Amino acid sequence: MEFRHWKKLSHKEQDAIITLALKNNIDYEDKMSLGIPVSKLDPNVFYEQASFLKEAPLLRTYLQNPNHIGCHTLGSSEPFFNGTQQLEEEVIELISVDILKAKSKSCDGYIAAGGTEANIQAAWIYRNYFMEACDARIEEIALLSSDDTHYSVTKAANLLNLQSVSVAVDEETRKIHPELLDAAIVHSKKAGIKYFIVISNMATTMFGSVDDPDLYAGMLAKNEVAYKIHIDGAFGGFIFPVSCPENNVNFSNPNVSSITLDAHKMLQAPYGTGVFIARKGLMQYACTAAAKYVSGMDFTLSGSRSGANAIAVWMILFTYGPHGWFEKISKLLYRTAWLCKQLDKLSIKYYRHPNLNIVAIRAQHIPAAIANEYGMVPDSHTEAPKWYKVVVMDHVEIDYLQGFIKALGKAL
Numbered sequence: 001m002e003f004r005h006w007k008k009l010s011h012k013e014q015d016a017i018i019t020l021a022l023k024n025n026i027d028y029e030d031k032m033s034l035g036i037p038v039s040k041l042d043p044n045v046f047y048e049q050a051s052f053l054k055e056a057p058l059l060r061t062y063l064q065n066p067n068h069i070g071c072h073t074l075g076s077s078e079p080f081f082n083g084t085q086q087l088e089e090e091v092i093e094l095i096s097v098d099i100l101k102a103k104s105k106s107c108d109g110y111i112a113a114g115g116t117e118a119n120i121q122a123a124w125i126y127r128n129y130f131m132e133a134c135d136a137r138i139e140e141i142a143l144l145s146s147d148d149t150h151y152s153v154t155k156a157a158n159l160l161n162l163q164s165v166s167v168a169v170d171e172e173t174r175k176i177h178p179e180l181l182d183a184a185i186v187h188s189k190k191a192g193i194k195y196f197i198v199i200s201n202m203a204t205t206m207f208g209s210v211d212d213p214d215l216y217a218g219m220l221a222k223n224e225v226a227y228k229i230h231i232d233g234a235f236g237g238f239i240f241p242v243s244c245p246e247n248n249v250n251f252s253n254p255n256v257s258s259i260t261l262d263a264h265k266m267l268q269a270p271y272g273t274g275v276f277i278a279r280k281g282l283m284q285y286a287c288t289a290a291a292k293y294v295s296g297m298d299f300t301l302s303g304s305r306s307g308a309n310a311i312a313v314w315m316i317l318f319t320y321g322p323h324g325w326f327e328k329i330s331k332l333l334y335r336t337a338w339l340c341k342q343l344d345k346l347s348i349k350y351y352r353h354p355n356l357n358i359v360a361i362r363a364q365h366i367p368a369a370i371a372n373e374y375g376m377v378p379d380s381h382t383e384a385p386k387w388y389k390v391v392v393m394d395h396v397e398i399d400y401l402q403g404f405i406k407a408l409g410k411a412l
């Protein structure tokens with residue numbers, strides 16, 4: 001695989017680039033800015049003379065507190081924070097091209113509050129697109145997804161006043177039943193739905209299962225309805241493209257219009273680092289024309305947002321580089337495979353996608369005390385759980401998993 005933008009940079013190299021970017025933002029000591037309700041973090045509270053700050057470009061960014069309001073891959077932006085906004089633009093292009101296989105400069109995007117916001121941004125864009133470009137009435141538009149989809153899609157339906165259609169998945173394989181998908185589309189069409197906004201998963205929250213966007217596309221085309229497909233890669237976006245590079249959940253697939261990723265999950269970035277990326281020509285449908293005081297207007301759900309979050313994502317990707325990141329993901333997948341092997345030996349039933357680091361174990365094998373002790377997450381806190389999941393993150397080492405397996409063996 002070739003990488004156009006993604007490479008490893010030393011801490012010194014990163015520091016030099018971020019220092020220059022901060023210099024290109026407004027310097028409140030040097031230049032007056034009478035009109036913006038912004039300043040650096042309050043120096044009475046956030047001490048700026050600490051010696052370690054010299055070595056810590058991210059902390060210096062937090063102190064300077066750049067506002068990245070708007071979308072920097074599109075038109076102009078607030079000039080006060082041009083330096084760090086350029087690094088956000090760079091990181092969006094890197095993720096689009098080197099991770100999600102988009103053509104150069106073919107996408108827009110921004111660092112959102114999280115996966116929830118990025119999914120809602122997608123639904124918002126497509127609702128407006130169908131209403132503005134296709135003359136759709138709101139009651140003719142529905143969100144379409146699977147039963148394993150994250151609840152942010154229910155939030156999007158509620159906020160945007162859209163109907164929500166959910167399709168059952170197979171209990172064992174977690175794959176969408178094609179005949180049930182067909183039936184759901186036929187039924188919705190009879191009820192007056194003509195436009196579908198699909199949220200297709202690149203790793204579901206509970207199982208790590210990956211939907212096939214081409215199944216949705218084929219079924220919707222067969223039923224002669226209009227659709228747009230968004231990929232929810234909040235969990236899998238920084239894993240699946242690396243562990244399974246030949247996939248159809250990226251921009252090389254013409255059926256895919258936009259993608260969510262979450263840097264504050266696998267990338268271990270600070271919270272507030274969701275990523276929304278869409279093909280060019282779509283962000284405009286979320287333009288708020290009333291945002292007249294914002295230079296370049298606002299195409300995002302967020303409004304003001306911290307530029308430090310974009311710098312954090314930038315730093316993580318350039319610290320690892322593509323090969324370092326591949327090694328990290330491979331290590332997590334090795335541990336996941338180890339866990340599955342031990343579960344097999346104990347004849348414990350579970351679901352695992354071979355390219356992901358989630359193991360969902362049937363609840364019947366997990367005594368509540370073990371679930372509690374090992375911090376497992378159930379599929380439901382309101383009903384009797386059917387599944388408990390283990391997410392093999394950086395801190396979930398085999399030594400720790402060994403204790404878990406031993407406890408499970410004893411309980412059996």
Ligand SMILES: Cc1ncc(COP(=O)(O)O)c(C=O)c1O
Pocket residue numbers: 113114115116117119150152203204205232233234235262274
């Ligand atoms: C698949 C998926 N989508 C969306 C989200 C929502 O992400 P956030 O909590 O960052 O808003 C999550 C969170 O777990 C998720 O797993």
